[in-house]
Amino acid sequence: MSSPSEPSGNDSPVVIDGSRGEGGGQILRTALSLSLLTGRGFRMTKIRANRDKPGLRPQHLKAVEAAAQLGGEVVGAEVGSRELVFRPRPYAARDMKLDIGTAGSAALVLQTLHLPLAMRAESAVRVVINGGTFNPKAPAFPFLDETWRAHMSRLGLSVSLAMPAAGFYPRGGGRLDAWIEPGRPAAKAIPDRGRMRRIRGVAGVCNLRDDIAARIRDRALMQLDDSGLNSDIEIDVVRWPGPGQGAAIAIWAEHQDAVPATFVGLGERGKPAEAVADEAVEELLDFEAVEPAAMDPHSADQVLLPLALADGPSSYSVNIVTEHLRTNAATIRQFLDREITIEESSDRGVPARVTIA
Template sequence: MDDAPPPRADSTRFAIGSVSSQFVELDGSEGEGGGQILRTALSLSMLTGRPFRIVRIRANRDRPGLRPQHLAAVRAASRLSGAEVEGAAVGSTALTFCPLPFRPEDQAIDIGTAGATSLVLHTLALPIALAADRPVRLCLDGGTFNEKAPSYPYLEFTWRKHLSRLGLDVALAMPSSGFYPRGGGRLEAWIEPGRPRPFVADRRGTLVRISGVAGSCRLGHRRVADRLRDRALELLDRAGLGVEPTITLADWPGLFPGAALALVAEHDGPAAPATFVGLGERGKPAERVAEEAVAELLEFLHSPGAGAVDPHAADQILLPLALAEGRSIFTASKATEHLRTNARTISRFLDVPIRIEEEDPGPTRVIIG
């Protein structure tokens, strides 16, 4: 291709813009057996130029194969990288992805359902940041509050701040909230060019703040948000954490009704705050939503050995750290199957040692490089 951009030199672990004929073979049923393997493979295929084949996609899920949010990620990755793709259809259990050198451009992506915009963003953010020579804007339509994916408050208060501390700057906005099952949300992201740097966070510092936001959309009044806040404050006060929680109220814009509570714990030290989100649904009392969010927060705060990073962030920061020049070490409150699966998938593309040391009881220690 005469108009293909020249390869961009990289001093980390690979050459951005290179293309390889060496296929990576992946089994989507390994480990957690969900979409994690596919998302990481798409990111690393774009970055390394290595094509991959994956079979038995999401084999461990009730509805195996590609769902709309996975298909949206595949199609967006294909557009960005000019990739040749086979098997890109809802329900497909096998996919072949062969990328070309690319230069990131602004993208508008409509999932078409309440599927998680956050997971599409996770797939594209790193390849864009490392290959871009200017800020790139993504506009993603779909779900912004999802049961089995990071919701918008988690992206804003935890994921984005982790990336910033690793040297990768992303700005986020939610012009419209989107809740299951109708969606209708919009997530906007502005991704700056950048390179990840190593990270060390081997212990959790002192708890300095608990904050949060209780919000609702198109429920006609703020009573639901009030109940979310009041029940959460009652439970947190009873827990005796030694800090005074503050929870603000939000009236989120959006096309369809929904409600959520996000609780954020901040500690001294290099790790980003940890965020825990309770999601409302039809027939579910606001008090139970608050109880679920508080229970997850307290589980993290009282975890043995006090790992520095929350269990959801641990697998999300693994990939940028594998791309950084130098060794990274962090502790997590526990190891998830997502973390183990992500480590195995990264090792198929990059020659970077990743060691996960689990202690029972005690935090999980992760060493990269």
């Protein structure tokens, strides 16, 4: 097999059905990353065809524009577009400054660029992205900083993060700073997470009353106490700077043999503070119910690409297999000669196993 970060010798463009599987923006972001790294162009049709607002949204468009700015030509790059052609060209990693212009997810744009930058950089590069840092259906900053960053470090990809300003829907205006070190992902076997060490978290607000954060924290503490988890639990109340208003909670479950797993609840207009806490606690308890699982569902999706780009076999366990994970595996297979298998058990208490051969 040729090195995943070098052209494979197959110059034919990859044809991708954007409505396949979960049919969201992850297909496009993975394709952009792999196109830059392999030198293979792609044509995508039916972009986000299954969504309420089909086609490219501003955050997807910004990921496309950022990839083109780094090293590519694109046809069909406009909001609402359902078809796109991307042709990569040779590039050198460099500092980048990007503005989504809406509350669209800065994290998803960063993850599109991360591997193409890290695997081609000769020295550290800085990426600054303005947009949303707390988004539904996208990694919130606490997840990025505590979980995604730790996974990347474990795989040999060092990255530092900062959030000078929080960005919530609909105002946006957040800022995400990333310092990306040169690196190549290493293969890894991660069979289980080990015993629980502690649970910690933050309940925070941006330009809202402190008592809202306190209510979120108190509800989470009560729910966790009632759950019977035998662990030390500590949740702090914080204020995030930023131009808009918002509330959120992030809870980290720390285990002996795994990076912290992050579970986030987001506030929105008309949503009780207690429901914000319940959202995060419910996800955490679902994770803990599958005792050996090494990864939460969001991490399982996001480590798949770097492990597929590593030399050698990898494997890990996850408590729930999402359509995101299946779709990401299918997209990776279109670019790389890697065998990716996902084995699920009919027993809900037994984790699924992901293997990259």
